[in-house]
Amino acid sequence: MIKKLILFVTIISATLLTGPAQADPADISAASRSVVRVVLAAKDGNKVAFVGHGSGFAVAPDKIVTNAHVIEIARQEPSVVIGIIPSQGGKSYGGRVIAFSPDNDLALIQVLDGGRLPPMTIFGGNVADGADVVAIGYPGSVDRAQGLNLDDMITPMSPVKTRGSISGGRSTKQFDTILHTAPIASGNSGGPLIDNCGRILGANSFGSLSDGNDAEFGFAVSAKEILSFLRKAGVKVGATATPCRSAAEISREEQERENAERAKVEALEKAETAERGAKTEKLRTTVSQDIIAERENQMAIAALLLVLSLVAVSGGFYLMTQSKRNPAIAAFGGAAVLLLGAVIVFLSRPSFSEIEDRVALAMKEGSENQQQAITVASSGKYQCTINPDRSRITVSQQNELPLEWTDGGCVNGRTQYGRDGAKWSRIFVPNEEQTVTINSFQPDRSEFTEERYLLGLDAMTKARAIRQKYGNKACTADAKVLADVEDMVKAIRAELPGSVNERLVYECARVKD
Numbered sequence: 001m002i003k004k005l006i007l008f009v010t011i012i013s014a015t016l017l018t019g020p021a022q023a024d025p026a027d028i029s030a031a032s033r034s035v036v037r038v039v040l041a042a043k044d045g046n047k048v049a050f051v052g053h054g055s056g057f058a059v060a061p062d063k064i065v066t067n068a069h070v071i072e073i074a075r076q077e078p079s080v081v082i083g084i085i086p087s088q089g090g091k092s093y094g095g096r097v098i099a100f101s102p103d104n105d106l107a108l109i110q111v112l113d114g115g116r117l118p119p120m121t122i123f124g125g126n127v128a129d130g131a132d133v134v135a136i137g138y139p140g141s142v143d144r145a146q147g148l149n150l151d152d153m154i155t156p157m158s159p160v161k162t163r164g165s166i167s168g169g170r171s172t173k174q175f176d177t178i179l180h181t182a183p184i185a186s187g188n189s190g191g192p193l194i195d196n197c198g199r200i201l202g203a204n205s206f207g208s209l210s211d212g213n214d215a216e217f218g219f220a221v222s223a224k225e226i227l228s229f230l231r232k233a234g235v236k237v238g239a240t241a242t243p244c245r246s247a248a249e250i251s252r253e254e255q256e257r258e259n260a261e262r263a264k265v266e267a268l269e270k271a272e273t274a275e276r277g278a279k280t281e282k283l284r285t286t287v288s289q290d291i292i293a294e295r296e297n298q299m300a301i302a303a304l305l306l307v308l309s310l311v312a313v314s315g316g317f318y319l320m321t322q323s324k325r326n327p328a329i330a331a332f333g334g335a336a337v338l339l340l341g342a343v344i345v346f347l348s349r350p351s352f353s354e355i356e357d358r359v360a361l362a363m364k365e366g367s368e369n370q371q372q373a374i375t376v377a378s379s380g381k382y383q384c385t386i387n388p389d390r391s392r393i394t395v396s397q398q399n400e401l402p403l404e405w406t407d408g409g410c411v412n413g414r415t416q417y418g419r420d421g422a423k424w425s426r427i428f429v430p431n432e433e434q435t436v437t438i439n440s441f442q443p444d445r446s447e448f449t450e451e452r453y454l455l456g457l458d459a460m461t462k463a464r465a466i467r468q469k470y471g472n473k474a475c476t477a478d479a480k481v482l483a484d485v486e487d488m489v490k491a492i493r494a495e496l497p498g499s500v501n502e503r504l505v506y507e508c509a510r511v512k513d
Contacts, residue, residue: 024196024247026499027394028134028161030454031198032087033434034058034120035159035191037138038066038095038109039083040074041150050150051080055137055159055191056109057200058117059230059237061432064095064109066190067205067221068102071109075100084111086156088457091115099233104175105205105221106229107190118434118454120192121395122223123199125241127178131166135182135204135218137191159191167217176222178202184218193220197244197394198454198501200226242393247499250392257390280359287358295349302346309338379406384448384506394502395452401506403448405441409482410475417441418485423449426485427492429467434460436496438489446509452502459495466491 036058040051054070064084074080075097082095093115099108111117136159143153164182180193184204193202202220230237312335319328384401386393409417409424417424417439425440438451455463470488473481 024499024501026247026454026497026501027196027198028136028194029456030118030501031120031134031192031194032136032159032161033118033454033456035087035136036064036117037085037087037153037157037159038064038070038190039085039153040071040080041083042077042079043081044079048150050153053138053140053153053187054189055187055204056084057136057190057192057203058119059122059226060119060235061116062111063098063119063235064111064117065203065226065230066107066109067203068100068105068107069205070190071097071100071107072102082109083154084109084115085154086115086117087159089156092154092156099229101229104225104229106203106226108230108233108235116432119238120194121199121238121240122227123195123197123201123241123244124223124227124239125243127166127195127201127223129166129168132196133164133166133180133182133201134194134196135162135164135180135184135188135191135220136160136194137184137188137204139185140187141185143187164218176225177205177219178222180218180220182218183216188218193218195244196246197392199240199244199394202226238395238397240393240395240397242388244394245392247392247503250390250503254390276363280363283362284355284359287355287362288352291350291352291355291358298345298349302342302349305338305342305345309335309342311335312338378443380404381511382446382508383511384508387505387507390505392500392503395454396450396502396504401448403441403508405443406475408477409485411439411441414474416473416475416481416485418482418487418489420486420489425489427467427489429460429463429492431464436460436463436492438493441508446507448506448508450502450504450506451500453496454501455496459497462495463492466495 034057036056037053038056039053042049042051051073052070054066056064056066056070059065071082074082082097084093084095086092091113094112095109096112097107098110099106101107138159142160146152162183164180167179167181178193178201182193184191184207188204189206191204192200193204195201200223202222203226204218204220207216207218227237227239312331316328316331316335319325319331382403382405384403386399386401404412406413409419411417411424411426415426417426420440422444423440423442425438428437428439434455434457436453436455438449438453440449440451441447442449467488469491470484473485476482
C-alpha cells in the first residue's frame with residue numbers, strides 16, 4: 001500500500017513539474033492592452049443610433065483586425081460609422097475598413113484621428129490539443145447585465161477574459177479555425193484567442209449552437225488565416241513560433257542552473273584547496289631541500305675561504321722570515337679578507353625558518369598568475385547569441401546581437417549603463433511604445449540580458465515621468481552622471497511588476513578586430 005502511495009505521489013509530482021505553462025496574469029494583462037471594442041453607429045443628422053459592436057485587436061500601432069461580419073454593415077450603409085474604443089486611456093478613435101475578406105471572416109481597420117495602440121504578437125506555430133487558451137473581448141451579455149448605454153460603450157474599459165482549452169483538431173469547411181472551450185458571446189466576435197504567453201492563436205468568430213443542455217464551443221479564425229490575410233494586405237506584424245514557457249518555469253530552471261553552477265564552483269574550490277595543500281607540501285619539501293643544499297654550499301665556501309686565509313697567513317709568516325716585509329703584509333691582508341669573507345658567507349647561510357616564507361611567496365605568485373588567467377569581458381566588440389533554453393521569448397525574434405562594450409559601462413559607443421550589482425544595466429522607456437526594457441551586461445559571465453515589461457498606460461505614464469527626472473545620458477565617466485543612471489534604474493525598477501513578460505539571455509563571444 002505504501003509503495004502504491006509513493007508511486008502515486010511521484011506521478012502527480014512529475015505531472016505538475018512537466019505540465020504546460022500556466023497563464024501569467026502579467027501576460028494576459030499585456031495582451032488586453034491591445035484589445036478594442038469595435039462599435040458601429042448610424043448617423044442621421046445630429047442623431048446617433050447604436051447598430052452593434054464586436055471586438056478587435058491591434059496588429060500594428062494603427063491597424064485593427066476584427067471579423068468581417070462585425071463591420072460588414074458599415075461597407076453596405078454609408079451612414080454607419082466605425083468607432084475604435086481602446087481598453088485604456090480616455091480617448092476613442094474613428095476607423096476605416098482597408099481590407100475585407102468574408103471568405104475567412106476577417107477585416108482590417110485603419111485607426112483614424114492619430115490613434116496608436118500596442119500591437120500584439122501572433123503565434124504561428126502548431127497549437128497543441130488541450131492547450132490552455134484565453135478569449136478576450138466585449139461580450140454583449142456582460143454589457144446588458146451592467147446596463148451599459150451607448151455613452152458607456154464608447155468609453156474605454158477593460159475587456160472580459162474567459163479561459164478554456166483547445167478541443168481537438170476539428171475545423172470548419174470554409175476556412176481554418178480553432179475549436180476551443182473558452183466561453184464567448186455576441187460581442188466577442190473579432191476578439192483574440194491567446195495562449196498563456198499572450199500571443200494570438202486566432203480571432204474568435206462564432207460559437208456552437210446550444211439548446212441549454214449541450215456544452216458550448218467557440219470557433220476562432222486560426223493564426224494561419226490571419227497571417228495570410230495580413231500578408232496580402234501588406235501589413236508587417238510581429239510573429240513567433242517559439243513555444244510558450246511560463247515565467248515560473250524559466251525562474252525555476254535558472255535557479256537550478258545557479259545551484260548547479262554554485263555546486264560546481266564549490267567542488268572546484270574544494271579540489272583547488274586539496275590541490276593547493278598537496279602543492280604546498282610538495283613545495284615545502286623542495287624548498288627544504290634547496291635550503292639544505294644552499295646551507296651546505298655556503299658552509300663549503302666558508303670552509304674553503306677559511307683554508308685559503310690560513311694558507312695566506314702561513315705565506316705571510318714565510319715571507320717575513322725571508323725579510324720580505326711588504327709582500328708579507330699583503331699576504332696577511334689577504335688572509336684577513338678571506339677570513340672575513342668566510343665569516344660573512346657562513347653567517348649568511350639560509351635559516352630553516354625561511355622555508356615557510358619561501359613557500360608562501362611561491363604560492364602567492366602562482367595565485368596571481370591564476371587570477372590573471374580568469375577570462376573577464378573587457379573593452380571590445382562582441383557577438384551575442386540568444387540561448388533559447390534560458391530565455392522566455394514572447395514577442396521578439398532576434399537571435400543575434402552585436403555589442404561593443406567599454407570598461408566603465410559604455411555600450412555601442414553611445415549609451416551609458418549604470419552599476420546594478422554584478423551587472424551594468426540601463427532602462428529604456430520609449431515614448432511611442434508601452435514597453436519598458438531593462439538591458440544588462442555582466443562582464444564576468446560575458447552575458448547580456450533583455451527584460452521586457454509590457455505595461456498599461458498608467459504604469460507607462462509613471463515610468464516616463466521618472467525617466468524625465470534623469471534625462472538621457474550619453475557615455476561618460478562623470479561620477480554624478482553614473483550615479484544618476486544607477487538611481488534611474490532603481491527608481492523605475494521599483495515601479496515595475498514582479499513578473500517580466502519577456503526575458504532574453506544572450507551569450508557573448510569576443511569578435512576579433
